[in-house]
Amino acid sequence: MRRLVPALALLLALSGCGGASAGADGKLSVVTAFYPLQFISERVGGDVVSVSNLTKAGAEPHDVELNARQVGEITDADLVVYLSGFQPAVDDAVKQNGSGHAFDAASAITMLSADSADSHSHEGEEHVEESTSGTDPHFWLDPTRLATVAEQVGKKLAEADPEHAADFTARAAALSTELKTLDGEFSTGLKTCERRELVTSHTAFHYLADRYDLTQIGITGIDPEAEPSPQRLAAVAEEAKEHGTTTIFFETLVSPKVAETLAREVGAQTAVLDPLEGLTDENADYFSVMRANLVALTKALGCDS
Known part of the structure; x- marks a missing residue:
């Protein structure tokens, strides 16, 4: 339209x-x-x-x-x-x-x-x-x-x-x-984890990854509707296997099919990581969705509670 x-x-x-x-x-x-x-x-x-x-x-x-x-x-x-x-x-x-x-x-x-940055170190803030x-x-x-x-x-x-x-x-x-x-x-929950590689259906999590010292591996780029090439899927599958990835994240408002395909390829499960562009639950808000994201991340990355 x-x-x-x-x-x-x-x-x-x-x-x-x-x-x-x-x-x-x-x-x-x-x-x-x-x-x-x-x-x-x-x-x-x-x-x-x-x-x-x-x-x-x-x-x-x-x-x-x-x-x-x-x-x-x-x-x-x-x-x-x-x-x-x-x-x-x-x-x-x-x-x-x-x-x-x-x-x-x-x-x-x-x-x-500097107060907002707290004790975190950010390279290239600009x-x-x-x-x-x-x-x-x-x-x-x-x-x-x-x-x-x-x-x-x-x-x-x-x-x-x-x-x-x-x-x-x-x-x-x-x-x-x-x-x-x-x-x-988030800083406490993600401080000590078995893995720090975050495999996502598309690259919507740069700011989250940068803040909490994670590495994002996106199947596609910023456009959530984009389809990955076979070469890209193969490359991400190889990275996921190399890092022992147990969870491939997909998001609300977008089909999980690509994430499910990759998960089958590497023997992983899928889970929701919400980029919070909008709400799908009228009883939720920013804080509840972000805390649900934290629970999903700590489980997927094997973080100490």
Whole structure:
């Protein structure tokens, strides 16, 4: 399906197809591009902010298409929180209709302070996380980076609504503390493991692997729909056997067939490692999914509890 041309979408929105005007319910209107950005906006914004998500639950965010109503929401919002380069349709709509009140999370990803880094050592903090077929956008799988973005969202909300600035700042700080606690759980849980090689269906876990000293071996690149060549499958199978891999990870929202094929080849099992692009369980949230990921990793890698 072709993306709706932003200019046409805006025309339709102005002719009556758009959403309600920002602030109609007396709350600050925040439009977010996909789940992790929705999560931090809701936590930092609290009950004085109304947050919507452009990506429907269970949908693949990479391929999101926007309708006229959603473009109208971007136009009318007090704040739009998105990640440039991740969702082309959102990038186009923000550029055409929302650039004056948009916050690009990419601008905050490399802003980790020494305190956020804690006792971890990161080589090349300035470098861009690369795979064989593109740049990994999944910064939120490193809780310290998500904490940095949450703090910046708090500042943007404070600019939009100075009356509640202190509340936004306090909630951002509280969320940052929770995220750093989660980071400590991962650091402890993955400190001593039999294996440190992480075999995944596609390379969505660079930030997680970099943070916790793991080596990611991806069957395919960044595109979750890409099909690996026979040569790539054979090469990953050889690496998996060499490292004694017991688990091939696949992810939610994507078919597990490739992971299952490789698992049969190397005599391993499969398990879910969730890149947290969206929720498939309405009772879950960022923290519960990340902790489920930690359980899966410690089991697969043979880590001491």
